[in-house]
Amino acid sequence: MMPQHFKPDLRWSDTTPKHVFLNRRRFIAAATAALAAGPAMARLQTLPSAYSTDEAPNSLEDITSYNNYYEFGTGKGDPAAAAGALATSPWTVTVDGLVDRPGTYSVEELIAGLPLEERIYRFRCVEAWSMIVPWAGVELSGVLKRAGVRPGAKFVAFQTVMRPEEMPGQRSPILDWPYREGLRIDEAMNPLTILATGLYGEPMPNQNGAPIRLVVPWKYGFKSIKAIVRISLVADQPPTTWNMMAPQEYGFYSNVNPEVDHPRWSQATERRIGAGLFAGRQDTIKFNGYGEYVADMYAGMDLAKFY
Amino acid sequence: MAPVAAVNAALRRVPVWPLYVLGILPPVWLLWSGLADRLGADPVKVIEHRLGLWGLWLLVAVLCVTPLRRYAGLNLLRFRRAAGLLAFFYILLHLLTWLVLDMGLLLGQALEDIAKRPYITIGMASFLAMVPLAATSNDLSVRRLGAAGWRRLHMLTYPVALLGALHFAVQTKTWQMRPLAYLAVVAGLVALRLAWLRAPGLAPGRRRGA
Numbered sequence: 001m002m003p004q005h006f007k008p009d010l011r012w013s014d015t016t017p018k019h020v021f022l023n024r025r026r027f028i029a030a031a032t033a034a035l036a037a038g039p040a041m042a043r044l045q046t047l048p049s050a051y052s053t054d055e056a057p058n059s060l061e062d063i064t065s066y067n068n069y070y071e072f073g074t075g076k077g078d079p080a081a082a083a084g085a086l087a088t089s090p091w092t093v094t095v096d097g098l099v100d101r102p103g104t105y106s107v108e109e110l111i112a113g114l115p116l117e118e119r120i121y122r123f124r125c126v127e128a129w130s131m132i133v134p135w136a137g138v139e140l141s142g143v144l145k146r147a148g149v150r151p152g153a154k155f156v157a158f159q160t161v162m163r164p165e166e167m168p169g170q171r172s173p174i175l176d177w178p179y180r181e182g183l184r185i186d187e188a189m190n191p192l193t194i195l196a197t198g199l200y201g202e203p204m205p206n207q208n209g210a211p212i213r214l215v216v217p218w219k220y221g222f223k224s225i226k227a228i229v230r231i232s233l234v235a236d237q238p239p240t241t242w243n244m245m246a247p248q249e250y251g252f253y254s255n256v257n258p259e260v261d262h263p264r265w266s267q268a269t270e271r272r273i274g275a276g277l278f279a280g281r282q283d284t285i286k287f288n289g290y291g292e293y294v295a296d297m298y299a300g301m302d303l304a305k306f307y
Numbered sequence: 308m309a310p311v312a313a314v315n316a317a318l319r320r321v322p323v324w325p326l327y328v329l330g331i332l333p334p335v336w337l338l339w340s341g342l343a344d345r346l347g348a349d350p351v352k353v354i355e356h357r358l359g360l361w362g363l364w365l366l367v368a369v370l371c372v373t374p375l376r377r378y379a380g381l382n383l384l385r386f387r388r389a390a391g392l393l394a395f396f397y398i399l400l401h402l403l404t405w406l407v408l409d410m411g412l413l414l415g416q417a418l419e420d421i422a423k424r425p426y427i428t429i430g431m432a433s434f435l436a437m438v439p440l441a442a443t444s445n446d447l448s449v450r451r452l453g454a455a456g457w458r459r460l461h462m463l464t465y466p467v468a469l470l471g472a473l474h475f476a477v478q479t480k481t482w483q484m485r486p487l488a489y490l491a492v493v494a495g496l497v498a499l500r501l502a503w504l505r506a507p508g509l510a511p512g513r514r515r516g517a
Contacts, residue, residue: 058348066348074483076349127480129349174481245481264424264478266416271409273348277341280411 044116044198046136051192051293052120058131060200062274067207068125069226070175071160071167078169079207086166086227088211097157097232100148107197107211114138118201119194119215124256124288126220130270135215137196141189149185149233156188157181157238158214159230175241181225182238182252183216186297192217192290195228218290220254251307255298256288260307311380318382323389330393333361334400351408358401363475363489365394366468370496388444391464395441398434398471426478433470436463465500468493 057063069079093110096102120134144156160179164170170177187193196215197204204210209226216223222242232238242250249263258268269281287294298306337357341350369391375381410417420427440463442448449457472493476486 062348070481074479074481077347174483242480261423264426266420266424268416269411269413271349271351271411277350277408280408281413 043201044136044203046116046118046198046201049117049119052118052134053122053132053289055120055122055132057120057134057200058274063131063133063199064205064207066131066273068127068221069169069207069209071169071177071179071227072207073169074174082168083206083210086161086163086206086210088206088227091211091229093212093228094230095143095147095232096230097234098150098153099144099233100150102147110143110212111138111195111197114142116197117194119196119217121192121215121217122288122290123215123217123221123224124270124284126222126250126254126262126267128262128265128267128270128284129273130284131273133215134200135194135196136198136201137194137215139191140193140195140214141191143195143231144188144233147233152235153233154185155234155237156183156185157230157232157234158183158225158228159232160225161227161229176244179225179241180239181214181223182240183223184237184297185233187216187294190294190297192293218255218287218294220250220256222250223254253298253303253306255286255294255303255307256284257286257303257307258284259286260304315380315382318385323385326386326389327393330389330396334358334397351404355401355404355409358397358404359471359475362394362397362401363468363471365390365397366464366471367489367492367496369394369464370468370493370500374496374499392441392444395437395444398437402431402434426474429470429477430474433467433474436467436470440464440467465497469497 065080066076067079068076069083072079072082091107092104093107094102094104095110116136116138118134118136120132122130123133124130140156158181161167162170162178164177183193194215195212196209197212199205199208204213209224212228213226214224214228237252240250240252242254243252256267261267267284270284271281272279285291337346337354340346341354344350346353369387372383372387372390375383406412406417410420421431422428440461443452443457443460452460472486472490476482476490479486
């Protein structure tokens with residue numbers, strides 16, 4: 001029998017286009033990475049919360065690409081570009097000062113046993129823009145109660161990690177590093193105040209303050225300190241970074257307040273990120289709309305004086 | 308022929324009008340990118356800031372024309388009007404972006420900000436000072452004002468650029484290198500001009516009043 005002559009019926013158009021096989025590679029790489037990372041990449045199990053807003057959250061892309069995190073640079077895109085260098089595991093948080101049980105804990109130990117809730121909060125930056133963010137976190141009060149707050153503790157001071165080798169912004173003195181923030185004890189114990197360890201049901205991205213950050217939704221965003229390594233219970237109002245930088249512009253309280261302008265811009269309105277090119281502005285609400293939960297704490301205080 | 312003379316001779320053959328066409332393309336591209344959702348989470352700020360920055364670049368370019376002629380013999384005078392008018396065009400678009408896209412046409416708040424916020428006041432003053440410059444950037448106006456009068460009026464370019472760079476530098480939350488660098492460059496160009504005005508003999512290759 002004559003050997004049948006081979007007749008090719010494959011054309012170049014039958015081959016896999018380059019962009020497709022590159023995508024396959026990327027998919028395989030991502031899947032392998034996810035497997036390797038194991039439980040760290042698992043979705044967080046969160047409980048729903050009555051404190052969540054029913055407004056639609058911003059996209060994960062908006063939330064993770066538009067950040068103020070001067071440790072990684074002053075541009076909004078700098079944190080997404082540079083924060084990958086920060087090693088967030090292992091990580092410890094020191095709880096000290098006027099507490100019965102001071103100590104240094106891993107993030108897991110710090111929040112162990114406390115209900116991890118999804119809190120979809122409005123987030124209002126002092127620069128007059130806002131977002132809706134679905135945080136995952138525990139109430140700070142749970143952590144503080146477990147540490148045992150002593151009667152003399154009137155304020156809580158927080159501190160961000162100091163690692164200039166991983167945080168390029170800390171190599172220049174644009175702010176007095178490490179970043180510090182603080183709350184009055186009643187603000188810290190308010191159920192709205194959370195220590196967040198994730199967003200969108202996933203572990204916290206580095207540019208958003210991994211592995212653990214504060215979220216105080218009725219205050220301007222800079223109060224919600226990121227990458228926390230120290231929580232100190234103290235008797236006196238602690239120094240806070242932006243307040244030290246420009247006390248006439250950034251008060252210790254920094255409650256969202258349309259009636260008290262930043263000296264260089266109005267706080268009466270805000271732009272919602274992700275609303276589109278022609279969305280314009282919306283009115284800013286006092287206490288960022290959380291007045292029913294927090295206004296009592298400031299009864300009798302002149303909020304134009306204690307801004 | 309000396310290299311600079313060769314460059315000058317070559318430049319004389321370059322027509323000016325394409326600059327206007329090329330200058331219109333970046334803002335069109337910017338708006339299109341914004342509409343196509345390619346400018347990130349906050350397209351409004353990107354459009355606003357880039358237009359302002361490009362306007363400042365053009366102002367710096369305009370201010371460099373005379374020093375380049377005096378110190379390097381490079382003659383870019385034919386292109387200066389186009390650069391100046393494009394600077395005005397970009398800053399006008401920057402202002403409109405602020406008013407329409409950023410402020411959402413909240414005219415009351417916009418007017419209040421112009422009056423109350425120094426960086427906006429400074430920016431607005433810079434823009435207003437550009438209006439007579441743009442309005443007289445044509446041959447007819449040069450003839451009407453006379454060369455000396457026209458030149459005197461167009462000295463306003465120096466405060467315009469200085470106020471523009473200051474507007475950029477004082478709005479950030481912390482002092483930042485880039486805006487301060489622009490401010491330093493513009494201040495240097497203004498200082499150079501002031502030095503020539505005081506002691507024209509220092510300026511090489513040019514006579515007084517030119």
